Amino acid sequence: xxxxxxxxxxxxxxxxxxxxxxxxxxxxxxxxxxxxxxxxxxxxxxxxxxxxxxxxxxxxxxxxxxxxxxxxxxxxxxxxxxxxxxxxxxxxxxxxxxxxxxxxxxxxxxxxxxxxxxxxxxxxxxxxxxxxxxxxxxxxxxxxxxxxxxxxxxxxxxxxxxxxxxxxxxxxxxxxxxxxxxxxxxxxxxxxxxxxxxxxxxxxxxxxxxxxxxxxxxxxxxxx
Numbered sequence: 001x002x003x004x005x006x007x008x009x010x011x012x013x014x015x016x017x018x019x020x021x022x023x024x025x026x027x028x029x030x031x032x033x034x035x036x037x038x039x040x041x042x043x044x045x046x047x048x049x050x051x052x053x054x055x056x057x058x059x060x061x062x063x064x065x066x067x068x069x070x071x072x073x074x075x076x077x078x079x080x081x082x083x084x085x086x087x088x089x090x091x092x093x094x095x096x097x098x099x100x101x102x103x104x105x106x107x108x109x110x111x112x113x114x115x116x117x118x119x120x121x122x123x124x125x126x127x128x129x130x131x132x133x134x135x136x137x138x139x140x141x142x143x144x145x146x147x148x149x150x151x152x153x154x155x156x157x158x159x160x161x162x163x164x165x166x167x168x169x170x171x172x173x174x175x176x177x178x179x180x181x182x183x184x185x186x187x188x189x190x191x192x193x194x195x196x197x198x199x200x201x202x203x204x205x206x207x208x209x210x211x212x213x214x215x216x217x218x219x220x221x222x223x224x
Contacts (some may be wrong), residue, residue, distance in 0.1 A: 045058055054166055076091045086146035089146065099176060103180075108179050118136070130158050145176070148175040
């Protein structure tokens with residue numbers, strides 16, 4: 001009787017031990033099969049991958065894909081052109097507030113080369129860098145507003161583009177202010193509408209030609 005009881009105890013102990021050993025081994029095996037953060041199941045950019053027929057892990061964009069915020073569905077607004085030609089037209093009405101913003105942006109980004117007067121004698125030119133053309137050059141006096149926007153967007157000659165530094169709307173405001181600078185230096189008293197007051201001194205940074213520019217832009221848009 002005692003021997004049978006002892007055999008049962010030994011058998012149960014052996015079974016329990018075996019169960020514990022099996023459970024421990026299972027945990028060890030499962031732990032060895034896990035995916036840690038240092039070994040992520042992902043495609044590494046520009047690394048070869050045999051899953052696709054072309055062997056590339058980076059996939060081309062679906063045709064017609066447009067990045068968020070990059071839907072440029074207005075050619076005039078985003079290029080300054082209509083049917084591939086630069087136009088003397090603004091995509092939105094220019095107000096006095098827009099001109100003030102344009103002057104501020106111009107003085108920050110443009111005046112170091114072009115000067116605050118727009119004559120091309122900015123501070124870096126005085127320090128020995130190449131002089132840009134004056135806005136009062138006959139060629140630029142005849143240039144459409146879309147030309148100035150296009151130059152800011154894509155660059156011109158030695159000038160790099162400012163598309164990363166200046167948003168689209170501000171580029172148009174700067175173009176409007178450039179037109180204001182041109183008018184401030186070339187306008188005649190006969191250009192002022194009847195009933196408007198003439199000042200006896202040159203307005204600071206061309207601010208006094210705001211009304212004339214607004215009238216010019218409005219008439220231009222209506223003509224288009």
